[in-house]
Every structure is written in structure tokens, then in C-alpha cells.
Amino acid sequence: MDILAHTLWAGAGIALARRRWPIAASTVAWTLTLAALPDVLHLLPIIGWWLVGDGSLATVRAYAIALPNQEPGLPPLVQLWSHHLHCVMHSAIVAGAVTALLWALPRSPAARPSRSASVSPGGRAPLRAAGWSSWWIPLLGWWSHIVVDVFTHSAEYYAAPVLYPITERGFDGLAWNTPWFMVLNYAALAAAGAWLIGHRSAPRTAGLDRHLT
Numbered sequence: 563m564d565i566l567a568h569t570l571w572a573g574a575g576i577a578l579a580r581r582r583w584p585i586a587a588s589t590v591a592w593t594l595t596l597a598a599l600p601d602v603l604h605l606l607p608i609i610g611w612w613l614v615g616d617g618s619l620a621t622v623r624a625y626a627i628a629l630p631n632q633e634p635g636l637p638p639l640v641q642l643w644s645h646h647l648h649c650v651m652h653s654a655i656v657a658g659a660v661t662a663l664l665w666a667l668p669r670s671p672a673a674r675p676s677r678s679a680s681v682s683p684g685g686r687a688p689l690r691a692a693g694w695s696s697w698w699i700p701l702l703g704w705w706s707h708i709v710v711d712v713f714t715h716s717a718e719y720y721a722a723p724v725l726y727p728i729t730e731r732g733f734d735g736l737a738w739n740t741p742w743f744m745v746l747n748y749a750a751l752a753a754a755g756a757w758l759i760g761h762r763s764a765p766r767t768a769g770l771d772r773h774l775t
Contacts, residue, residue, distance in 0.1 A: 572597035600651035
């Protein structure tokens, strides 16, 4: 899926989650960043080549929007780094290893689940009560990118290497740049955004109605 749609879907998801749990603005920012990062990080070697080598901004732009087999020529080392960064950021194995490592790290008592944690008057349970901490939700932004790309890339259009480094082959799904899919995807995003805006004050109004009756 394109980077804008990835970010918007992650934004819709975290907007919905904030109605259930209080989530810090910094966590929201990191979630959106990790939802977009897999499609950005692999450009860094090319940008570095442009800044300190004999590359050009035109080459960076051409690579960012290139179709398969139409990428501009790059130095072998730049191409190697760019390719493997793309594979790393789209790998469920790598994301799983990072998730497991973070889970294994010692956590402070405040970050551990508490049986005595209560629900706030507004009906939103504290994140600590659900066993969350500030880096779990951003990880979901990364995971959402990987899962969505597995099915929205095809063998002819940069199939996501979800099992890298075991293999660089990916699932032959539906390419996100298929015109009807792009229309449907952004229509769904518009509908999700309209629903979130339209129901923004619904919980508070329902509570007031109950109080008045």
C-alpha cells in the first residue's frame, strides 16, 4: 500500500483506540512514524549517496516512484543497502524478533498489569491495566504496515519479503496501485474518517442523556 494510506489507516486505528485508552501524543506520533517508516528507511542510502557522493536529487525522486525494473541505476553498495533495508522493514521475522526482545526486557512495576486497576469515570481503562506500555502501540504501527503489504503487493509489484532473511520471496497479492483498489481504499479511508468525526462526541452525549433521565 502507498505510504499515505498506511499512515492514514494507522491514524484511524489509534484514533479509535484513544476512545478506549488514554494514549499520549508522543505514542501517537511514534505509531504513525513506524507505520510509514518501512517505505522510507530504504531511501536513506540513496539520500546519503546524493548528499556525500555523486548522486542527485532527481535519482532519489526517480527511485521513490519507480515501477519494477524501471529503477534508476545505483552504485552496487547503495543498491545492496537499500534493498536489504527494505527487506528488513517488511519482514515479519525481523519484526517478531524485535517484539520478542522488547517483551523480554525488564519492565518497571508501573508498566506491569495490575488486577486492581480501575476504569476511569469516562469509561476508558488505563493502559497500564491492560498491560500496555508506551512502545507496544508504535510496534502495532509497524506490524500493520507489514500485514497490509503482504496482501497489497503482487509478484510483479514489489512483493513484500515477509519471511526475510529466510527468503526474499513474497505473497502474490493485489498490487495497491491497481486503479479500482486505490479508489476503494481511499473511499474506505474517507468513510472511516467521517465515522470517527461523526461519532467523536457520542460517548459523552450518551452519558449526559442517561444522567438527565
